[in-house]
Amino acid sequence: MAQKPGLPTGTRDLSSHEVTKRNYIMNVMRRHFECFGYQPIETPSFENASTLMGKYGDEGDRLIFKILNSGNYFYDKNRIQLPDSLEALLTHSAETISLEQRVELNRFTAKISDKALRYDLTVPFARYVVMHQNELALPFKRYQMQPVWRADKPQKGRFREFYQCDADVVGSTSLWQEVELLQLYDAVFHDLGLHGVTLKLNNRKVLSGIAEVIGASDKLIDFTVALDKLDKIGEAGVKDEMLAKGIPAAALEKVQPLFSFSGSFSQKLTQLETLLHTSEIGLKGVEELRFIGAQVEKLGLQQATLELDVTLARGLNYYTGAIVEVAAPKGVQMGSIGGGGRYDDLTGIFGLKNVSGVGISFGLDRIYLVLEELNLFPETLRTAPQFLFLNLGYNEAEVAMQAITALRRQGISAELYPDAANWDKQFKYAEKRGVPFVIRSIEQEVYSVKNLATGEVLACSWEQLMAL
Amino acid sequence: MAQKPGLPTGTRDLSSHEVTKRNYIMNVMRRHFECFGYQPIETPSFENASTLMGKYGDEGDRLIFKILNSGNYFYDKNRIQLPDSLEALLTHSAETISLEQRVELNRFTAKISDKALRYDLTVPFARYVVMHQNELALPFKRYQMQPVWRADKPQKGRFREFYQCDADVVGSTSLWQEVELLQLYDAVFHDLGLHGVTLKLNNRKVLSGIAEVIGASDKLIDFTVALDKLDKIGEAGVKDEMLAKGIPAAALEKVQPLFSFSGSFSQKLTQLETLLHTSEIGLKGVEELRFIGAQVEKLGLQQATLELDVTLARGLNYYTGAIVEVAAPKGVQMGSIGGGGRYDDLTGIFGLKNVSGVGISFGLDRIYLVLEELNLFPETLRTAPQFLFLNLGYNEAEVAMQAITALRRQGISAELYPDAANWDKQFKYAEKRGVPFVIRSIEQEVYSVKNLATGEVLACSWEQLMAL
Numbered sequence: 001m002a003q004k005p006g007l008p009t010g011t012r013d014l015s016s017h018e019v020t021k022r023n024y025i026m027n028v029m030r031r032h033f034e035c036f037g038y039q040p041i042e043t044p045s046f047e048n049a050s051t052l053m054g055k056y057g058d059e060g061d062r063l064i065f066k067i068l069n070s071g072n073y074f075y076d077k078n079r080i081q082l083p084d085s086l087e088a089l090l091t092h093s094a095e096t097i098s099l100e101q102r103v104e105l106n107r108f109t110a111k112i113s114d115k116a117l118r119y120d121l122t123v124p125f126a127r128y129v130v131m132h133q134n135e136l137a138l139p140f141k142r143y144q145m146q147p148v149w150r151a152d153k154p155q156k157g158r159f160r161e162f163y164q165c166d167a168d169v170v171g172s173t174s175l176w177q178e179v180e181l182l183q184l185y186d187a188v189f190h191d192l193g194l195h196g197v198t199l200k201l202n203n204r205k206v207l208s209g210i211a212e213v214i215g216a217s218d219k220l221i222d223f224t225v226a227l228d229k230l231d232k233i234g235e236a237g238v239k240d241e242m243l244a245k246g247i248p249a250a251a252l253e254k255v256q257p258l259f260s261f262s263g264s265f266s267q268k269l270t271q272l273e274t275l276l277h278t279s280e281i282g283l284k285g286v287e288e289l290r291f292i293g294a295q296v297e298k299l300g301l302q303q304a305t306l307e308l309d310v311t312l313a314r315g316l317n318y319y320t321g322a323i324v325e326v327a328a329p330k331g332v333q334m335g336s337i338g339g340g341g342r343y344d345d346l347t348g349i350f351g352l353k354n355v356s357g358v359g360i361s362f363g364l365d366r367i368y369l370v371l372e373e374l375n376l377f378p379e380t381l382r383t384a385p386q387f388l389f390l391n392l393g394y395n396e397a398e399v400a401m402q403a404i405t406a407l408r409r410q411g412i413s414a415e416l417y418p419d420a421a422n423w424d425k426q427f428k429y430a431e432k433r434g435v436p437f438v439i440r441s442i443e444q445e446v447y448s449v450k451n452l453a454t455g456e457v458l459a460c461s462w463e464q465l466m467a468l
Numbered sequence: 469m470a471q472k473p474g475l476p477t478g479t480r481d482l483s484s485h486e487v488t489k490r491n492y493i494m495n496v497m498r499r500h501f502e503c504f505g506y507q508p509i510e511t512p513s514f515e516n517a518s519t520l521m522g523k524y525g526d527e528g529d530r531l532i533f534k535i536l537n538s539g540n541y542f543y544d545k546n547r548i549q550l551p552d553s554l555e556a557l558l559t560h561s562a563e564t565i566s567l568e569q570r571v572e573l574n575r576f577t578a579k580i581s582d583k584a585l586r587y588d589l590t591v592p593f594a595r596y597v598v599m600h601q602n603e604l605a606l607p608f609k610r611y612q613m614q615p616v617w618r619a620d621k622p623q624k625g626r627f628r629e630f631y632q633c634d635a636d637v638v639g640s641t642s643l644w645q646e647v648e649l650l651q652l653y654d655a656v657f658h659d660l661g662l663h664g665v666t667l668k669l670n671n672r673k674v675l676s677g678i679a680e681v682i683g684a685s686d687k688l689i690d691f692t693v694a695l696d697k698l699d700k701i702g703e704a705g706v707k708d709e710m711l712a713k714g715i716p717a718a719a720l721e722k723v724q725p726l727f728s729f730s731g732s733f734s735q736k737l738t739q740l741e742t743l744l745h746t747s748e749i750g751l752k753g754v755e756e757l758r759f760i761g762a763q764v765e766k767l768g769l770q771q772a773t774l775e776l777d778v779t780l781a782r783g784l785n786y787y788t789g790a791i792v793e794v795a796a797p798k799g800v801q802m803g804s805i806g807g808g809g810r811y812d813d814l815t816g817i818f819g820l821k822n823v824s825g826v827g828i829s830f831g832l833d834r835i836y837l838v839l840e841e842l843n844l845f846p847e848t849l850r851t852a853p854q855f856l857f858l859n860l861g862y863n864e865a866e867v868a869m870q871a872i873t874a875l876r877r878q879g880i881s882a883e884l885y886p887d888a889a890n891w892d893k894q895f896k897y898a899e900k901r902g903v904p905f906v907i908r909s910i911e912q913e914v915y916s917v918k919n920l921a922t923g924e925v926l927a928c929s930w931e932q933l934m935a936l
Contacts, residue, residue: 006599008514011512011514014510015603016507019508019509020508035853035879037852037883039852040484040487040488042481042486043482044480046533046629047476067535117513128481130473131481132481141883147513149514172886172887176865183876295869300873302877398766401647405768409770415609416648418637418644418645419640419641429607432605
């Protein structure tokens, strides 16, 4: 009995057209990453489970794919004792399981699985830097484009395997890095022909400052989580949520200006500075933003707009300085297509202290969808060869293969239809593949060429063929 | 307590130099794959375990990495009963475990794991063809370059994660495909500058024919396994092994000519034809070899040599026609750097009958090692930017960033040292990175450039800088 083939939930095949378009985007990124001095690295798809677990919070731990120890395991000489109550545990549902039981389950999982699939590129990068610190020239500028895996609930456009495309620098606190990373976003999107993206910039120190000014430093996370929703739930909604989280009404009055900031980047910054004039950390954040904003303005962006967005929080616990997010051009229904920020102690978890890092990420799948929607993929992207030579039988095929071989050695793509099938079938194949030119016959070094787009038939010399 | 970071057994990090060299090889392959009309596809890293299990033999099943069902699993409403004897089983070693117990273990594994990491690219390709048969134009020529995972015992130069680079055609039995795939090997190795590779060609039908002639069709596998070792154990060794496997001495006499084939491809073929004159299937194999050999000769190879090797067997159970293997240039200690063949019923396992396929694979890691050994990587491969601008302080950095931005917009790679550190430190960084040119200062639009290779210092105008 043949198996009916299928794919695991949340995974997908990529067709030739999709691969070609994705490679186009990644090649543009790669070119600019390298132009900006970032170097490629690659890390293994799976890491020791201990490297990943506990780095992404409880929710992250649950979403990490674990790999079963290979066959040998069960036959290992180190005898494994299963917890007595395991079988009972396995028959319980999530709702009825106790914390102790959960710990026991996790302990069991750890026994049968000591490896896990990469969940992002940042933790493996931190591990890489620590393991290779003696070989690396710091500051180390690296880019990495590899798949990651998450056991998220699959949704439309969200997959359990997807690529991350990251550029990070570690080993310097210089704000020139932030300036350059904003330029890098601009360069990539400019090259992709995607005009009108907005680079939203904020700073974690500004968020700390605001919380300090309103006397809610202990509620920094609640405060920023609520503020982050301004786009979605509006001013009233944000205030309601803050009140519900126990931030006093009097405190909210103090930050009223936050909701009415207006004008250019530097005008907004002046308003922010006034608001934060009593907070040392807040003013440090303003100063950083001012340097970055001024330098980006002097150097100029090719198409993107830099915007100060004090509501931007992203992975707050993670970032310590700049926070950036890229919004797709207005009119395109799409969340952020990139984001990043500065984190002061990335490698500390692996024992290397005081190494500051800053980095950005490009959302490949979303950029793909935006380019598709705006019809921005170059028309020259093609998965079919330039020429298909019809197969009219043994002798004709021999002559065709001589021409095909010569074309290929000139770097021109060409193929022979492999069987001497009827013309109709061969033309249908050419059309389905999207081949531009079909060579119908070769007689005395004259090539009869049909242009499938126009229907036109030409009689070409070899030189004319090469020039098509 | 910080964790000491490490990597799972059999995995590796790839440095910038390694990634750059690997990308160089893969780009050469990609260019020729596409020039020959092959289209890229990508399949998910993990498949349903049922798609992979049972396709690679018992040994293969054992080497497939299985993924633990995600966290949710244990909390699933479908209650899982563990086999009563599981705990006892887990305390047994491989030697004492019975077949029934093994089946029970496998059943347990299947309950906690329904996904597995890709083991090769061929089975996923077969699944792809069957699932997408209505969208594809047959014959379908695809290439695929993605990692695969095997729980092999790690050895020097053998990893548990490695790339496969495959080109296959399905949907045609035309021998022009074999001809073209041999040309493809030649084109890629020629472009890589790797001269002197040998393309060894055989045909499964010839092997069947030989077994038939000596009256040992029932011992075809033993026979070919022994013959395959001629290189290693010599004529006497092969004969001893055949005798030990129960192939009669009289039969061996009949194939004596096998051991003394000599001359060109077509001369060897004539000797083979004589030997096989009573075997219909053997003569069919000879005929196929003759067509392929003659066409390859007429079209010409750029650097490779085609050789008839009747001892070549490879994955015998798999192949049904041509069998090919690529030997590195003489003098390089390296096993085969590529291989492939024709398989007549690849997609049958997934319910699509009568689709013949033929394909080849490139051994990326081995090709890398060969190019490294022969010093064949282009000197222009570099992971460092063309220019490093020293950072002499805020004002100088501002001027430098103007120049850097302009260079990058011309596609020229450049970077600023991010901090105003002392010269020595900055020069050391430039040297460690392998930057060719350091810009020491910019005064009145004159760039003071140090060539790190020669030590020479130049005073350049903008135009001279761009032309370096």
